[in-house]
Amino acid sequence: MSGGGFFSPLTMILKDSKLDGGNYVDWKRKLNIVLAAEGYKYVLTDPCPVIGRNSTDEERQAEAEWKNVDEMARCYMLASMSDVLQSKHEHTPTAYDIDVSLRTMFADKSRPARQEAFKAIMTTRMAEGASVLEHMLKMIAYFEEAKVLGATIDAESQVDMVLETLPDSYSQFKLNYNMNKLEMNLVELMKELQAT
Known part of the structure; x- marks a missing residue:
């Protein structure tokens, strides 16, 4: 404390x-x-x-x-x-x-706001050449907003959702992630993506 x-x-x-x-x-x-x-x-x-x-x-x-x-x-x-x-x-x-x-x-009464948070998570895409740090921070903010509004998205699903928002230049990273059955939280993923 x-x-x-x-x-x-x-x-x-x-x-x-x-x-x-x-x-x-x-x-x-x-x-x-x-x-x-x-x-x-x-x-x-x-x-x-x-x-x-x-x-x-x-x-x-x-x-x-x-x-x-x-x-x-x-x-x-x-x-x-x-x-x-x-x-x-x-x-x-x-x-x-x-x-x-x-x-x-x-x-609990803000179902429309929760739906908007989910929509942002599902429709956000990182533009080719954009900052992966900024993209990750935006995605983390969306997950936090959904959580505050009562949604439960486990850590593994959050990582999977973020991977789907990445541009084609990260396809090798996604392939390695899946083939090696890696497990990361969002902060670890952010560090790995920045290093890529």
Whole structure:
């Protein structure tokens, strides 16, 4: 955990884009960046450790730490919302619960936006001679947008989709990738493509 405190430079990212509903995708992407940088993002996916009478000191410490981190994540989320959304969620018990509520309000109802994100992924093609770095960053942004809107595309499928967007000059790379049954994530693929 960075322990940078609530007024760290990272909070400026959220301050400049308060969630008002129409900007959910951008807000969520920026929130994920801030929570990951601060070491708080895990409370959106990992449940609070359950302790009982026979729990060890380490288990009790893990629960206390999770609750502290969750409270910080809640504060980041609430502070970066419009007043109306803030008042709706101020008594929501965990950051995870706030996340689910917002997803239900905005992401789950943005089927057209999700379809647009998929359309961008499926129709984008890298022009011959264009920067592979710029192309990869654009594709990664499309995948992230689709994810924020509730889509699930596994890492292997993302790589397969990117390979299909490359121009003919990368046909040897694609052939080697498939014949050698290579496995990469998007960042590794980006490095390999830049080296090609």
